[in-house]
Amino acid sequence: MTTSERGGSRRYPEVTWDTARPQGGGRTAGGGYPAPVRQWPLLTVLAGTLAGLLVMTVSGFRIGLLIVGCSVLAGGVLRLVLPAVGMLAVRSRFTDVVTYGALGTLIVLLTLMAQPDPWLELPFLKDILRFSAGD
Numbered sequence: 001m002t003t004s005e006r007g008g009s010r011r012y013p014e015v016t017w018d019t020a021r022p023q024g025g026g027r028t029a030g031g032g033y034p035a036p037v038r039q040w041p042l043l044t045v046l047a048g049t050l051a052g053l054l055v056m057t058v059s060g061f062r063i064g065l066l067i068v069g070c071s072v073l074a075g076g077v078l079r080l081v082l083p084a085v086g087m088l089a090v091r092s093r094f095t096d097v098v099t100y101g102a103l104g105t106l107i108v109l110l111t112l113m114a115q116p117d118p119w120l121e122l123p124f125l126k127d128i129l130r131f132s133a134g135d
Contacts, residue, residue, distance in 0.1 A: 022096075024079070025089035041085040045075040062111055062119070069107030076100030 027038045036043055048071030056064025079085055079096045090096055112120035 022089040022091055023093050024082070024084055025086070026084040028082070028084050028086050039086040039088075041075070041078045041082060042088040044078070045071050045088065048074060062114065065111040065114075066108060069104050069111060071104075072100055072107060073104035076104060 028040060029038045031038075049068050052064045052067030052069075052071060054064070055067055075088060076097050076099075079088055079093060079100060088096075091099075109120070112118065113122070113125075
């Protein structure tokens with residue numbers, strides 16, 4: 001039996017009535033709990049980021065940015081491990097974990113290499129800069 005014989009169409013619908021929730025985007029606790037309990041993974045990442053920003057304003061940028069980067073990495077770990085993370089889920093689990101991991105790693109590495117007096121020096125970066133600048 002073909003599609004035309006069933007009366008259905010193979011074309012996409014013109015009007016979309018609903019969107020699919022991301023994989024793992026359900027509540028972490030039941031509807032009877034208050035919103036902060038249902039969204040604790042997202043609030044944990046946001047609290048860590050806020051703590052990092054506060055440390056950055058008080059004592060210096062390096063430690064604060066390391067806390068921010070570790071908070072983003074913790075969000076990736078939470079997204080990977082927990083079956084439901086609420087609003088921390090944006091896309092598919094794989095995409096979220098890769099995105100949170102890449103951004104967190106980038107923040108941490110750039111913080112470690114920031115001038116003056118970097119805590120991490122990668123010798124091949126000087127060669128790349130010298131090659132690209134034509135020195």
